[in-house]
Amino acid sequence: MAVEACGMCSREVPFDETVHVLVHTHGESGVIDRYVCRTCYESELEPLFE
Template sequence: MTDPHDRTTVTEECAVCGATVPFGASVHVLVNPPDEETFDRYVCRSCYEAELEPLAE
């Protein structure tokens, strides 16, 4: 039986590219703009580094 708390076997779908990645290799992104719907998703590390991390620099 798969342990639901095992970060190596639980997966998430990347909200940017659609790849399925292990939970431990994903990045949780939460953006809460004042006048729009909250963006609460997981993205793979490569999409985070290429698309989202530069926005925070």
């Protein structure tokens, strides 16, 4: 089973338990492309888009 390190908490989780996050910053950072664990997504990112 493939694992991925969460882009927020660095915990290694099974790939199928991650969320792919793309953020276009319109700045020098350009596009931020990360996989985050579902826990971080649900607690930190999902509320921003409700």
